[in-house]
Amino acid sequence: MERILIKPEVCIGCHLCEIWCVVAHSQTKDIIKAFLHEKVKASARVIVEEKLPVTFALQCRHCAEPDCVFACISGALYMDAASGRIVHDSEKCVGCYSCVLVCPYGGIIIDRENKKVIKCDLCQGLENPYCVSRCPNGALVYADPEKKGGVMDEPNV
Amino acid sequence: MNPTFDYAVIGNSAGSMGCIEMLRSLDGRGSIALISEEARHVYSRALLPYYLVGKIDLEKMYYRPPDFYEQNRVTAILGQKAVQIDPDKKEALLANQERIAYGKLLLATGGQPLIPPINGLDKKKIFTFLNMNDVLEIEKALVNSRRVVVLGGGVIGLMAAEALSKRGLKVYVIELAGRVLAPVVDEAVSQLLEALFRENGVEIITKNTIAEINGGSSVTGVVLTDGTEIPCDMLVLAMGVAPRVELASQAGLKIDRGILVNGRMETSQADIYACGDCAQVYDTVAGVSKVIPLWPNAYLGGRIAGSNMAGGGRESGWTTNMNSMHFFDLYLITAGLNVSTDESVGLVNLVRLVKEQKYYRKFILREGRIVGLILAGKISRAGIFVNLMRSRADVSPFTGDLFNEDFGYWSIPEKLRWELLKEHIILGVVDGNDRT
Numbered sequence: 001m002e003r004i005l006i007k008p009e010v011c012i013g014c015h016l017c018e019i020w021c022v023v024a025h026s027q028t029k030d031i032i033k034a035f036l037h038e039k040v041k042a043s044a045r046v047i048v049e050e051k052l053p054v055t056f057a058l059q060c061r062h063c064a065e066p067d068c069v070f071a072c073i074s075g076a077l078y079m080d081a082a083s084g085r086i087v088h089d090s091e092k093c094v095g096c097y098s099c100v101l102v103c104p105y106g107g108i109i110i111d112r113e114n115k116k117v118i119k120c121d122l123c124q125g126l127e128n129p130y131c132v133s134r135c136p137n138g139a140l141v142y143a144d145p146e147k148k149g150g151v152m153d154e155p156n157v
Numbered sequence: 158m159n160p161t162f163d164y165a166v167i168g169n170s171a172g173s174m175g176c177i178e179m180l181r182s183l184d185g186r187g188s189i190a191l192i193s194e195e196a197r198h199v200y201s202r203a204l205l206p207y208y209l210v211g212k213i214d215l216e217k218m219y220y221r222p223p224d225f226y227e228q229n230r231v232t233a234i235l236g237q238k239a240v241q242i243d244p245d246k247k248e249a250l251l252a253n254q255e256r257i258a259y260g261k262l263l264l265a266t267g268g269q270p271l272i273p274p275i276n277g278l279d280k281k282k283i284f285t286f287l288n289m290n291d292v293l294e295i296e297k298a299l300v301n302s303r304r305v306v307v308l309g310g311g312v313i314g315l316m317a318a319e320a321l322s323k324r325g326l327k328v329y330v331i332e333l334a335g336r337v338l339a340p341v342v343d344e345a346v347s348q349l350l351e352a353l354f355r356e357n358g359v360e361i362i363t364k365n366t367i368a369e370i371n372g373g374s375s376v377t378g379v380v381l382t383d384g385t386e387i388p389c390d391m392l393v394l395a396m397g398v399a400p401r402v403e404l405a406s407q408a409g410l411k412i413d414r415g416i417l418v419n420g421r422m423e424t425s426q427a428d429i430y431a432c433g434d435c436a437q438v439y440d441t442v443a444g445v446s447k448v449i450p451l452w453p454n455a456y457l458g459g460r461i462a463g464s465n466m467a468g469g470g471r472e473s474g475w476t477t478n479m480n481s482m483h484f485f486d487l488y489l490i491t492a493g494l495n496v497s498t499d500e501s502v503g504l505v506n507l508v509r510l511v512k513e514q515k516y517y518r519k520f521i522l523r524e525g526r527i528v529g530l531i532l533a534g535k536i537s538r539a540g541i542f543v544n545l546m547r548s549r550a551d552v553s554p555f556t557g558d559l560f561n562e563d564f565g566y567w568s569i570p571e572k573l574r575w576e577l578l579k580e581h582i583i584l585g586v587v588d589g590n591d592r593t
Contacts, residue, residue, distance in 0.1 A: 096481055
């Protein structure tokens with residue numbers, strides 16, 4: 001499956017991935033309305049790891065062997081059989097945070113307000129992940145790492 | 158002729174689900190039977206306190222969609238207890254005398270509540286806290302109750318106590334040990350928890366247990382070993398669970414505390430596997446064989462069993478106790494050795510406590526590697542610590558950073574960081590830049 005891969009060396013630490021992640025998960029998908037007018041503010045599901053000069057964005061890896069799914073006590077987390085994506089059903093989530101305990105990437109984010117978790121859904125329903133398409137310096141790529149001739153085989157941008 | 162299945166699983170919880178889902182990913186055709194004494198669709202026992210407190214309704218107790226068995230072509234034999242296994246004939250005998258022949262069998266029989274040796278436990282309004290029926294009965298009894306005694310200050314006891322307190326009852330927790338949650342957390346966290354429960358109106362009584370039960374047909378109170386009398390109109394027994402091994406024992410399987418299994422979840426008997434709360438596995442961090450009665454452990458054990466039942470050949474890897482809990486507003490995460498603090502065996506404790514903020518972190522290190530941790534208060538991204546444990550990474554160069562509330566991959570030295578993330582990052586994209 002296609003995954004988001006990270007190029008830390010070209011990340012400039014602008015945090016636009018976080019901004020656009022909020023937009024992608026807002027009601028209106030409009031950057032102004034998402035930040036200024038929507039009553040329930042969306043939160044980012046991508047985290048910019050920052051220890052200058054190094055910065056890079058990290059989000060749910062949609063693991064083939066998803067520890068979060070195995071640990072989930074409510075069945076809220078599951079692997080979508082067709083796409084391989086790890087899906088979180090917020091309705092079923094009880095906020096036990098077992099997934100937070102086991103996710104090796106810290107990719108599951110605690111939603112303190114709702115006492116549940118949120119995570120990357122690869123911008124389900126949108127044309128592509130916003131963090132990737134809105135990154136101004138190509139520091140995130142959306143590709144299938146197992147495909148021959150894929151992005152992993154081309155070290156230079 | 159008896160009904161015959163390629164695979165049979167006894168039990169209808171995390172272990173069985175892990176097994177069935179793995180079986181179906183490897184073998185779309187083989188026939189599967191699931192046998193369960195409870196006549197319910199698969200539900201999550203771990204959600205019982207959430208139901209009792211009113212956070213979720215009955216529908217949300219179900220762990221898998223209503224058509225799970227059909228979708229996975231599982232013949233679900235619900236409401237029928239398996240009473241005997243004949244490993245030579247490879248048959249399971251059900252309570253209704255039906256015999257189910259199997260090719261491979263999984264025992265995921267779970268645990269049973271520990272019952273204290275006290276007289277008067279046959280009175281009404283005395284409950285265990287393990288399955289859906291228990292909680293539905295407790296719910297009925299709540300209506301006319303004001304005071305409840307919970308015997309046992311472990312995870313289940315405290316979760317029950319919190320839920321009952323939030324339902325408006327005056328709750329008394331009686332714990333035999335000197336502190337609550339004694340085998341799971343250390344002294345400092347026990348103190349935080351006891352203070353927290355008391356702040357919320359729950360009485361915590363340690364170093365004590367019930368000597369007598371008062372009442373006629375229903376419980377009206379308990380007398381503790383020190384003579385204290387506590388009037389109550391409900392009693393919940395939450396002293397923990399013991400592996401359910403009767404079937405395995407009668408079938409001649411090797412048993413210690415639980416059913417003994419190897420890394421492939423194979424028991425001592427050919428073609429019989431076990432996992433979850435009934436099985437005894439190897440804790441790779443503690444270096445001991447033990448029962449790990451936790452949801453993820455059961456599910457993962459089921460996956461490994463399922464793989465081997467279908468000829469796949471998986472073995473369990475890094476395995477240890479791991480727990481994510483919350484009581485009132487306090488979130489807690491533990492992994493590995495969290496109580497054992499014997500520095501003479503080469504363990505080093507790194508601790509930070511901010512009592513007012515209910516913030517606590519403890520890391521137990523052996524030769525620079527994390528072998529245990531407790532986080533209270535701030536638990537964000539806890540899995541990164543667990544990943545450091547699992548990968549046996551030397552954290553000694555950055556032990557101070559472990560206490561950073563925003564700890565992340567950024568906190569980890571570059572070489573180790575890129576090693577841990579190597580499947581997800583592309584380095585070397587900038588000419589002449591060699592950061593690794």
